[in-house]
Amino acid sequence: MSSSVSSTPAWNVHRLPRADGSVFLVTGGNAGIGYFVAEQLSATGAAVVLGSRNPAKAENAAASIRARVAGAQVRAVRMDLADLSSLQSVMDSLEVERLDAVVHNAGVALDDPPRKETGDGHELMFGTNHLGHFALTERLMPLLSAAPAGRVVTMGSFAAKSERLDLDDLQSLHDYRPKRTYGCSKLAQMYFGMELDRRLRAAGSTVASVVVHPGGALDSLTPSRPPMHVPTAGARLSGAPAALFVQGKHAGAWPAVRAVLDPAVSGGQLWGPRVFGLRGEPRREPVWKHLADTCVAARLWDASRDLTGVDPGALLGAR
Template structure:
């Protein structure tokens, strides 16, 4: 069977999608291709100018695209609530939420506006809170999907959550690894809770494989150079191909709720999208439950499910 491509997406006219971190890299490609398939897409970013330019670029590349920018800073819970209120005022069901934004290898321990360690705050806690804020709109859609972008490093021994916010010890890549494990655990626990509530919602995690994207901006210059000249051409794939797992999970028929999707080629660094192995740590459902409870306590965002 030929590899799945963006051209295989179904017609998305009448659907509404939100893509976080859509001002560049994988997020921008994801927004563009969803728009190309007919969806109305909200391009979000923490910089309003960059979000506006990204939306304009997508509109220029896709004739007839319905795309609009909006401000969304995942390091600011109050601003996130404002974004959710603007979405609610639009009075439209939300069909697709792609939790794509992220940071990697922040060189020193920083905190968000709400005092969370920055990597965990943006990559996991921000998306946990955003999804909870948008849950009522998602549940109004006939077949809503939440796609949370993780990374293969979620399988690393560094990915352990005993020191969730790296308060005892901070290492840039360890902080990133644990946030990426948190992404997968969140996606699985969200599916378990949706199923328990009898809600129609598909939650999956994806990883993009190897690609030189904006995530590398905090890395030392030699590593950024290495990623650009070696990671993508020799081992990984380009940004358009790296976006395919997200697009597949968001739109393809047969996507399994609670699944993990990524490139299916050598070492999962490139190749067409498909199911991939979950991190071993996810075999313990109590770990996902404890992370969820900690996330709720930290963000004060409780998910409200419909009564059965």
């Protein structure tokens, strides 16, 4: 008797499976990791939509992708996650009947005080990175549910691994330290991705929610993509030693791309770089202990629902 051998080929970040006919939305797809997620997904034959609050930068990104990917189907829609009331217009501008995946990648990272707020009165990083994507998911759920196996891929951060949420100070009113507040906003995103999948499963939905993080991704190790990103020779030289431990943003995109495309990836999983969670090809990793706390996740969901006035689970019949 011959032994059973899996017919599933090994994942190759440089030889992605085809996804012709699929439609993917990448928030913040005009720069950084989001740009490379969009570029790599465009090479699969899928239609890729770049969500960006800056139309000029988005068009530069789309032009760069078209120049590098023959036959790329890429376009941009205006999207401002800091303005919750504007998100319904995103739905109208998408002009699609279904959405096979959304990559929640867009984010704001502030390095210095003072604390800033969105037009809705939310702390800027928490309001954009987490609440904006929370509300956007509610808007997108009908399109994701219309796909055969829709996916919500949430881009977290390795910085979130050392943070803990203060559920009594989600808006950093009492303890505002920019790097900590950023890490907590990304941790909130990751909690949301995990809790969303639990609610999707409970509702019997065909949509899955996967959480990823890029590890350590530096500009100095990222390939040039003019006019968006053109590292100087000095920056490349100074960043070279770091390549032993971290990687460029093109590689930081790999976990999200795999989470979108690989049928072996399941909802509720966490994916990141292979080497110490900081660099290398994408692999599934154990869900961080604090991220597995379902009580914190449920309380965050309720707080997010109250702050945004929407509930991504309501359309599923989930409670």
